[in-house]
Amino acid sequence: xxxxxxxxxxxxxxxxxxxxxxxxxxxxxxxxxxxxxxxxxxxxxxxxxxxxxxxxxxxxxxxxxxxxxxxxxxxxxxxxxxxxxxxxxx
Numbered sequence: 001x002x003x004x005x006x007x008x009x010x011x012x013x014x015x016x017x018x019x020x021x022x023x024x025x026x027x028x029x030x031x032x033x034x035x036x037x038x039x040x041x042x043x044x045x046x047x048x049x050x051x052x053x054x055x056x057x058x059x060x061x062x063x064x065x066x067x068x069x070x071x072x073x074x075x076x077x078x079x080x081x082x083x084x085x086x087x088x089x090x
Contacts, residue, residue: 029057051071
């Protein structure tokens with residue numbers, strides 16, 4: 001089950017069906033992850049360690065691969081937020 005969260009971060013909430021998760025919900029959760037990383041680790045841990053989690057959120061929707069590639073090119077939390085905000089559908 002530990003690896004299952006890498007395919008479905010909502011795994012531990014029985015009230016959520018992964019099939020019903022919207023693109024905006026995925027991106028909002030990624031933003032929250034970035035925020036928590038920044039609040040918890042700041043400059044203490046290298047930002048690159050966070051990148052391995054991007055595939056959790058950025059998969060299964062049109063443009064996910066392109067956004068994931070852009071996110072992998074970022075070098076800071078700020079750049080990550082900028083890349084997401086340029087993509088996020090309205």
